[in-house]
Amino acid sequence: MHASLGARALAVSLLVLALFLAAWHVATQGTGPTQVMDPEYAKLMGATATTGKSAMPGPLDVGATIWQHLKRPFYDNGPNDKGLGIQLAYSIGRVALGYLLAVVVAIPLGFLIGMSPLMSRALDPFIQILKPVSPLAWMPLALYTIKDSGLSAIFVIFICSLWPMLVNTAFGVASVRSEWLNVARTLEVGPLRRAFTVILPAAAPTIVTGMRISVGIAWLVIVAAEMLVGGTGIGYFVWNEWNNLSITNVIVAILVIGVVGMILDQALARLGRLVTFPE
Amino acid sequence: MALFDNPFSAATRFFKTGCSCGRHASQAEHDSLSAEAQAGRVVEGAVMRALFPDDMKRRAFLKAVGASTAAAAVAQFFPLGTASEAFAQAGKPEKSDLKVGFIPITCATPIIMAAPMGFYAKQGLNVEVVKTAGWAVIRDKTINKEYDAAHMLSPMPLAISMGVGSAPIPYTMPAVENINGQAITLAMKHKDKRDPKSWKGFKFAVPFDYSMHNYLLRYYLAEAGIDPDTDVQIRAVPPPEMVANLRADNIDGFLAPDPVNQRAVYDGVGFIHLLSKELWDGHPCCAFAASKDFVTGQPNTYAALLKAIIEATAFAAKTENRKQIAEAIAPANYLNQPVTVVEQVLTGTYADGLGNVKRDPKRIDFDPFPWESFAIWIMTQMKRWGQIKGDVDYQKIATEVYLATDAARLMREAGLTPPTATSKTFAVMGKTFDPSKPDDYIASFAIKRV
Incomplete structure (x- = not known):
């Protein structure tokens, strides 16, 4: 009698988590070297120096901090101190905007490249050169020309999500089976109708895969971009807590970034399943 | 006497109702002075009233010596011009919602503390102080006008004005934030x-x-x-x-x-x-900087902002206020540091890391005056290490960027005593620097890149 695969996988997952947390807890328990200090001096020093407490927080500290953030996710103590929920909302807003702009540009352009061998050859060198550029390398240029840090961050998201979508759309469109196109041609379907009723459904799975890669990259980049421009967002939160050398909060932020990234990825995976068709 | 009457006219009566001189049908007709002259009149009136509490005596005095002689005599022991100018410039700020960028370090203390401790509000300004990730970003955001003014390192306005490390943009540094520290x-x-x-x-x-x-x-x-x-x-x-x-x-x-x-x-x-x-007791470090555009385009906002900063700096200069300041600027909204760390920096009673408690109340100090000789010293070092090449007009750049006269005027208004000169000599590691001979100074170093 065996439990289902899902249940067994869950059990293994929980076991791995428990082992990891236990190892983490034990590893941060130890005390480092301490010196004997006179009390007046000790009062001016931090816990790491006085009691030898590990600079790395344990799982219990992190848990307590997460609870603190969950209790008050939307507090607003002025421009430089906002709750985790507000920071996440800013980041998601930026990603959504930059990403949607990229969708609007990449998919039509990808269609054009995929349908026309001439454009494909002509634009290929530009795409090949611009694609491998790290999105953050655009940041100084964006700040200098756009003259607005918020828009610059959105531009960076736009430029980093553009390429995977563009390349995947072009590839998907170009590799639609020629039989289908020939059938469309014998039926004398117009080019616009052919694009929407034959090519789009056929290329949709590849396009959505491109979109899924893009959203992952966009979410990776927003953190770095916000660390650079500051102000608001989860990336700023990480930077601000780094400034305070609060490793606990940085770990909390890492967890939150991971969870949101997973949700975004799963949403597009679901979209991908909707447009997939059996051949 | 009405507010804008000429106190140097014997015909003006201070203590009566109705049209002040009696020669006009209405007070509105009488008040046909320009706004600037009116501002001047208010000041002059206040001075004359203080000098001659008895109106009869004032009128007698004016009749005897004449208005212009009287004005000159009064101006001798009271600088009427300066007072009028200061009064006229305290106009309403052109813009009251401002953004000022800062880097979370104690050098920015006056800029930061002015928000929670109400120094901006006192000048009628609603200032949002925004924490910024780095010097290059703060420079770009100020150049892009996202910030109206910002906390910068004191060499940065010089570098920006000269176009070193960025496109040249006329920049100004109206006040130093901190010295030492x-x-x-x-x-x-x-x-x-x-x-x-x-x-x-x-x-x-x-x-x-x-x-x-x-x-x-x-x-x-x-x-x-x-x-x-x-x-x-x-x-x-x-x-x-x-x-x-x-x-x-x-x-x-x-x-x-x-x-x-x-x-x-x-x-x-x-x-x-x-x-x-x-190394150098009293060296400048960080500064309050704004673009020349802002200074000339919004003179009243600029004056109000600078006045708030200078008053905050004066408050921070008093050692007895430092503990209170540490508590105001340590939270997450500003420096995001444990209070005891900030307190050790500001009070100068600190652990040195080797087991000793040291006491030096001047560890960090605050003095807003932007000495032009500071700018010249900084430029000699830029040249010494090859950051700038060729001939440099040290004095000209120093005067254009470090706005010593503005700072002096506003310091006076804030009840401080500014220095009378705009340049001074000082010693760095025991070696005296003469701001009038920058090139000789550079030549005197053994290790240099020129």
Whole structure:
């Protein structure tokens, strides 16, 4: 009698988590070297120096901090101190905007490249050169020309999500089976109708895969971009807590970034399943 | 007497109702002076009223000597021109919602504390102080007009104006934030290497290329015979990364702004080798900077903002206020540091990382006056280390960027005594600097890049 695969996988997952947390807890328990200090001096020093407490927080500290953030996710103590929920909302807003702009540009352009061998050859060198550029390398240029840090961050998201979508759309469109196109041609379907009723459904799975890669990259980049421009967002939160050398909060932020990234990825995976068709 | 009447006219009566001189049908007709002249009149009136509490005596005096002689006589012992000018300039700010950028270090104390402690509000300004990730970003955001003014390192406005490291944009530095307040911190493993001659091969961090930290560290090393370009490595590292890098053993030490030094001590990863005060007592560090556009385009906002900063600086200069300031600026909204770290920096009673408690109330101090000779010294160092090439018109750039006269006027209004000169000599590591001979000064160094 065996439990289902899902249940067994869950059990293994929980076991791995428990082992990891236990190892983490034990590893941060130890005390480092301490010196004997006179009390007046000790009062001016931090816990790491006085009691030898590990600079790395344990799982219990992190848990307590997460609870603190969950209790008050939307507090607003002025421009430089906002709750985790507000920071996440800013980041998601930026990603959504930059990403949607990229969708609007990449998919039509990808269609054009995929349908026309001439454009494909002509634009290929530009795409090949611009694609491998790290999105953050655009940041100084964006700040200098756009003259607005918020828009610059959105531009960076736009430029980093553009390429995977563009390349995947072009590839998907170009590799639609020629039989289908020939059938469309014998039926004398117009080019616009052919694009929407034959090519789009056929290329949709590849396009959505491109979109899924893009959203992952966009979410990776927003953190770095916000660390650079500051102000608001989860990336700023990480930077601000780094400034305070609060490793606990940085770990909390890492967890939150991971969870949101997973949700975004799963949403597009679901979209991908909707447009997939059996051949 | 009505508010805008000429107090130097014998016909004017101070103590009556109706039209003030009696020669006009209505007070409105009588009040046909320009706004500027009116402002002047208010001041003159106040002075004359103080001098002659009895109206009869004032009128008799004016009749006897004549208005112009009287005005000249009064101006001799009371600078009417200055008072009128100051009054006229305290007009309503053109814009009251402002954004001022800062880097979370104690150098920015006056800019930061002016928000929670109400110095901006007192000038009728609604200022949002925005924490910014680094010097290059704060420069770009100010140039892009996202910030109306910003906290900068005192060499930055000079570098921006001269177009070093960015496109040249006329920049101004109306006030210094803090003097002293930096330190050289070394990793714990170097606690027996206190002589800089033994520092060959060290890796150091400074916050920015165009910073007093860079110039002071280079100066200190060069005095010990260490060439800062070839014998050691100096990198620009953002202050928050410094402690983490020191812990990770990536760098051997840094000359950094506080609270970074004290934070390294607090976390037990480094010790304070010496305070920057021991190199040059009274050196400038950070500054309040704004574009020339802002200064000339919105003179009233600029004056109100600068006045708030100067008053905050004056408040911070008093040692008895420092504890209160530490509590106001330590929370997450501003510096985001433990209060005790900020307090040790501001009060000057601090742990040095080697087991001693040291006391130096002048560890950091606040003095808004932007001495032009500071600018000239900074430019000599820029030239010495090859950041600027060719001939430099030191005095001209210094006067254009470091707005010493504006600061002096507003300091007077804030009840402070500004210095009468705009340049002074000072000594860096015992060597006197004469601002009138910058090129001789550069030539006198053994290690240089010119």
